[in-house]
Amino acid sequence: MKNTQNLRKFWWFDEWQVEEIESWLGDMAARGWHFSRRGLLTAVFTRGEPEQVRYRCEIAKKSSPDFQDRVDFYRQGGWEYVASYGRLQIFRATGDSAIPEIHTDPQEQAGTLRPLFWACLLRLGAALLLLAAIFLPYSLMYGKYLTGLLLRGSVADFVLIILMASILVWMGLGVFAVFEKAKILRQGLPLEHKKKYGKVLVSKPAFLLAVVLVFLFIAVNLIVQVSEQQYILPLPQGDLPVVRIADLAPEAPLYPLEAAEKLDTLNICWTEHSLLVPRQWNSTEYAGLLTEIVPYDTLLVTSCYEARNNWLAARLAEGLRDYSPGREVYGYDGSKLLKTESAFDALWKYHNGNFYEIIVQEGKYVYHVYYQGRVPADTLLELIKAKLESLEDQLPLGRDGA
Amino acid sequence: MAKDRGPMTEAMYYILLALCQPRHGYAIMAAIEEISRGRVVMGPGTLYGVLNRLEKEKLIQLEEDDGRRKTYSITAMGRLALVDEYQRLTALVKDGKGLAGEGEE
Incomplete structure (x- = not known):
């Protein structure tokens, strides 16, 4: 229903833009549009004669018990209440510039702010x-x-x-x-x-x-x-960007473990990606490795990350070193990881008997592994180095384990 | 001695002056204009704010409220504060006079 006597305009001003509001309403009145009330996000103007009108925003609470008092008082002084905008109460005075401003003492007015x-x-x-x-x-x-x-x-x-x-x-x-x-x-x-x-x-x-x-x-x-579907897959027989248990001792036979066959959180792999670390491979592998008389329960929980550059990889490695959710399960914290001199850009190691946590940062790659097994950690480290070098040389294959 | 609240604003001073006699809002504004010989013009917002504050500080009191208009008047404490301020201002002027006398301008 178009009412030619009314004009709605969006109210773009913030509560603290007091002077801009006063200026805008004054200009509208000079063009014949007189501010009459506020809509939800708008101001409503009614058609009238172009006039020089002064609008002033008073900072006061409309809900205050003496608000009506104030309105009456101001009316006696020549100022008419129009509408509210939050804490701003808007008053108007027409043409006669002899009517004094609502605030004639700037010091006092400062207090109202x-x-x-x-x-x-x-x-x-x-x-x-x-x-x-x-x-x-x-x-x-x-x-x-x-x-x-x-x-x-x-x-x-x-x-x-x-x-x-x-x-x-x-x-x-x-x-x-x-x-x-x-x-x-x-x-x-x-x-x-x-x-x-x-x-x-x-x-x-x-x-x-x-x-x-x-x-x-x-x-x-x-x-x-x-x-987005997370594709969690069983570990493939073939090649992965991470070190496999089979790699630890290529000649030694591998035995599947009962526990692994029952749970579906073991012997799986999946990939993730983010803006700054575009390729991420995760896997857990649990199997019996027969290098000595009896098979030894061997565990490899691996995350291999490819960041966009070396600096990001270094930050990621440090972050993982500070905190990694897997660690809590094993009952120690990041402070136990010790930085070691090595052929890698950075290497942190923690071990407790046959259990190791290793974080490697080499170039833009970060390799994070929890390892439990009889094969010495140094062997694992050499294999990691080889894997990272081959990743480095590889053309982007887009192998996401699919 | 009235408590030291620092210098009064012009508005406070003139309102206290005007309320040496019971007056209501609009009449206060007129009285101030008269007392100051047109120099000080008080807006309703300033007046309203200061009246509230002076009442809170017990420098003025509400004499009568007939629903439409509130009539205020100065209290004894208000008179003390007013005299204090007058003396302070006089001292300012007096000290300034001495200096102006020494100048060559």
């Missing part, structure tokens, strides 16, 4: 909390947000960080603006009632549109990620 300042500070705090909440899932899963971001982070994760940063800046701008207004007032200067607002009418909708689009992008990404 306090609730607005706290509101902006609170919003900034909420944004910080939201940011912390975003960091939480990866931090919990991987001990450090950074490690989680390396291993699982997709484009959406980075976009989310940028989005949060933008929102923080936006909230920060509000706090800063109110602070600056108070500073001006305390110097005895009045606010700039005819402040230019043109930029806001363009930048705000653009920013909000970007936020909405980013949000949609992240949501879609999340849905895709969640619905």
Whole structure:
């Protein structure tokens, strides 16, 4: 139902953009559109004669018991209450510039800004909390947000960080603006009632549109990620980018173990990928290896990562060293891993009898393995070196275990 | 001695002056304009805010509230504060006079 007497316009301003609001409403009145009330996200204007009208935003709570008092008082002073926007109560005075401003004492007016300042500070705090909440899932899963971001982070994760940063800046701008207004007032200067607002009418909708689009992008990404099938496969007989038990002692026979046949979490492999670590191979292998009189239960839990560059691989290795969920099961923590001099770029080792945890970083590769077995760890390390070299030489095959 | 609250704002000072006699909102504004010979013009927002604060600090009291208008007047403590401020301002002016006298301008 189109009413030619009414015009609806989106309200793009923030609560702290007091001067811009005053300026905009004044300009609209000069064109014959008089602000009459607020809609949900809009301002409603009624048609009238072009007039010089002064609009002023008073910072007060509409729910306060003496609000009606204030309205009556201001009316006596020539100021009519129009509408509210959050903490801002908007008053108008027509043409007669003899009517004094609502606030004639800048020092006193500076005091009225306090609730607005706290509101902006609170919003900034909420944004910080939201940011912390975003960091939480990866931090919990991987001990450090950074490690989680390396291993699982997709484009959406980075976009989310940028989005949060933008929102923080936006909230920060509000706090800063109110602070600056108070500073001006305390110097005895009045606010700039005819402040230019043109930029806001363009930048705000653009920013909000970007936020909405980013949000949609992240949501879609999340849905895709969640619905993405994780292909967990039984270990193939053939070649994998990781060291196999069979490789440890090529001549020795291998015996399947009863426990392994019952559980489906042993003798499996799967792949993952992320933006910064595009190829990730995981496998667990459990079998009896007969190198001496009786077969020895041998375990290899391996993760092999290919990061985009050496620096990222080094960060990943350090992250895994600091925290790895598998370690808790075995009852020790990352501090037990000791850095050792070696032929690799970096090597951390922990051992307890025949049990070893090894983290290797070589170039852009990180090799992380839990090993239990009779074959000496040095043999395993040599095999790892060979595997990484062959990976290095390999043309990208796209072998994801499929 | 009245507690040292630091210098008063102009608004506070003039409102206390105007309320040496019971007055209501709009009349306070008119009285201030008269007392200051048109120099000080008080807006309703400033007046409203200061009145509330002065009442809280017990420098003024509500004489009468007939629903439409509230009439205020100064309290004894308010008079003390006003005199204090007057003396402070006088001292300022006096000290300044001495300096201006020494100048060649």
